[in-house]
Amino acid sequence: MEVRSVSFSYNEKLTGRALNSVSFFVDKGERIAILGHNGSGKSTLTKILGGLAEPDEGSCLIEGVDINKMKFRDLRSKIGMVFQDPENQIVAAMVEDDIAFAPENQGLPSEEIQRRVDTALAAADLLHKKDSSVAALSGGEKQRVALAGALAADVECLILDEPTAMLDPKSRLRVEKILRRIHSEGMTILQITHQIEAENFDDFDRVLVLSKGGIIWSGTTSEFWGKAEELGFELPDEFKIKKILDEKKINFPNDFANFSAPSTISYSEQENEYEKKFKIKNLSFGYDEKIFALKNLSAEIFSGQWLSIIGHTGSGKSTLVQHLNALYKIQSGEIFFDGEKLPQKGEEVHRLRQRVGLVFQHPEDQLFSATVREEIAFAPKNAGFKMQELEDAVLYGLECAGLDKNFLERNPLALSGGERRLVAIASVLATKPECVVLDEPLAGLDASYQKKILAMLGQLRDSGKTVITITHDLDTALKYSDRILILRNGETVREGAPFEVLEEIMNFIEPEALPDVLRMSAEIRKINKNFPLLYDFQDFVKCFSQI
Amino acid sequence: MFLSNINLGQYVPTGSVIHKLDPRAKLFSLIFIITAVFPAKDFFQLSFWLAALCAVVFLSKISWKILLRAARPVFFLVAFTFIFNLAAAYFSGDILTASYRAVFTSARLIVLMMFAIMLPLTTAPLELADGLDALLGPFESFGFPAHECSMMIGMALRFIPLLMQETDKIMRAQLSRGARLDQGNLFQRVTAFFPVLIPLFIIIFRRADEIAVAMEARGYEGGKGRTRRKPLAWNFKDTAAVIISGFAAGIFFAL
DSSP states (O other): EEEEEEEOOSSSHHHHSSSSEEEEETTTOOEEEEEOOSSSSSHHHHHHHSSSSSSSEEEETTTTEEESSSSSHHHHHHHHEEEEGGGGGGSSBBEEEEEHHHHHTOOOOHHHHHHHHHHHHHHHHHHGTTTTTTSSSSSHHHHHHHHHHHHHTSSSSEEEEEEETOOOOHHHHHHHHHHHHHHHTOOEEEEEESSTTTTTTTGOOOEEEEETEEEEEEEEEEHHHHHHTTOOOOOHHHHHHHHHHTTTOTTTTTGGTOOOOTTTOOOOOOSSSEEEEEEEEEEESSSSSEEEEEEEEEEEETTEEEEEEEEOOTTSHHHHHHHHTSSSSOEEEEEEEETTOOOOOOOHHHHHHHEEEEEOSSSSGGOOOHHHHHHHHHHHHHOOOOOHHHHHHHHHHHHHTTTOGGTTTGGGGHHHHHHHHHHHHHHHHTTSSSSEESSSSSOOOOOHHHHHHHHHHHHHHHHOOOEEEEEEEEHHHHHHHHHEEEEETTEEEEEEEEGSSSSHHHHHGGGGGOOHHHHHHHHHHOOTTTOOOOOOHHHHHHHHHOO | OOOOOOOOSOOOOOOOOHHHHHHHHHHHHHHHHHHHTTTOOOOOHHHHHHHHHHHHHHHHHHOHHHEEEEEHHHHHHHHHHHHHHHHHHHSSSHHHHHHHHHHHHHHHHHHHHHHHHHHHHHSSSSHHHHHHHHHGGGGGGTTTOHHHHHHHHHHHHHHHHHHHHHHHHHHHHHHTTTTOOTTTTHHHHHHTTTHHHHHHHHHHHHHHHHHHHHHHHOOSSOOOOOOOSOOOOOHHHHHHHHHHHHHHHHHHHOO
């Protein structure tokens, strides 16, 4: 496959070119990562590579033939695509029917279609879900259906647009494993992504870095490591550590066998006694008589602290936080807020929602106003703010979210995804809630916006607010929050400071999905019982200096 | 969830005889049944169709609970007709006969809609689309976009549950921001829903766009030249189903 100086613009005068003279080639059977931040032109390139958009200039060739001049059916049996959101790729209600969609479009005879479906099911580890309805599958399984759906067209090349971005760590590993196998069987794979994952990076043959519509760097994965930071990508901890270990000629983990951790690393219990913001006692909640989302859950949430709630999909995280502002009514059990029973109805619920701000997952999808000002004013207006008070609230929200005043008159829908997320968060903060709850606040954002939001949450906590986040990202949870609450099947496993819960985390997360530092310190611990479990990069590096 | 209990005719796979019938056979039978239920004049005649409904539900292995849940939106319609009929009765003077008529009309409507709801409950969306496509196919020569219409209905049925989830999530988010969705007069209530409707429409358009791209990427270019993994096959049981429903409707008219 070859891409020859491809350029593309949606509206050249208004926004400039989305892609500017992009050229590269791909050998048969290669697996290539195309890296780029939000707005680098990745999605546009995906569409052009997949033959779904025609470039303004240049061309895209497969085995010497221009894909835009190829017959539609021929093209579609050469290139398969998988996109980010599995829901938007699945057309049928039953697994087999969906996978059959592509071969059906190719006009194949029924027996051949069935054969293709069976092969694709096997390739995506889905044989056991053959007769399932799509609605009964998890997010990871749905994405595997989408992958099988692309494979069923018997393609030679797969183009993947952030295929694991919306999945939890466990499903992500599963999809990666399948991709590895498909690649080893000869499939050419182009994977577009905005971040580097330690777990799959060695699988790629080459890396292309896309920035502002142009390829600014290309090379092998090992060459990329040296350059990553220069190119604006954060290296995973594991690679940073390995680099230091190599420099110091330390053999991991064997050199740590007789090593006792330096006393400088000591985690102490909290000195200050924090007041309890929420006290949850024996909370149970069922969607119907049989399925319980929460089972006798008890927990305490401290005032002025940042709590991260972690747990697998379906462990009850979202259900729990929606109890905190009375979106879910308590079925059994009790919740105390500042020592008083949580109101369940009437005007008091509205006052509660002003004091406990809840930001949902992908809150940028919930914007509806014509200007950012109106959007941010929505919540305070509902809370009864007027005139100057309202204006102050809007400015307060804006400031908390780190946006400047010239955003006020802009249309929220015309902003970038990251900016929209900030506006949505500002709209919740505007009522000056004492407690802010955020469901996966970092999901789908690139590194720079993730940093912005983490810094903002730190500031909110420092200003005395109680911050609660739900996250799949253990690394961030451990590094940034003060307390961690682990949920499993609707029950509390453990609540404590990050250093107190490491053992429990080890117990319920598969090793590959653990944060790098924790996984590596656990490896050392296997051969040296005196070595502590660590999660902080700096602490871990301190250990090296003593060897 | 606020809306999770509403099931707008999502497919419920149980692998029953009814599920395995050809979608065309089910469509034909439904047409027969509906034309026959409409002219039912009294509860005696209606009880005949209620028994038939029970038989179909039994054969489909779908629980009454699911069926009644799926029919929930219909009950609003029924309640509306009931009140309307009752109001008419009040003004007509003869309250007794008229209220009897109100009850009867509502009951007939319920039976009718239950039959109709059984179709999407027992037929997968794309299969239903294939069936409609086949039945409407002859009209294509008059320029009627039969395939496109059927595909649209199929896709709409596929995405209803997803859009319900989205609506639910947006409602919760706006309630969290202090929206008062259930207070005030009618006008206030309608305008209070804009913060839910606008994001919902944006999401629908975005999804539609992404789905269209994904379908194109999988080689969809309309109905021409498309084959099926399981082509519609008309078996003896399909003929039997159509004959039985046709016969039942026939007897009914003869009475």
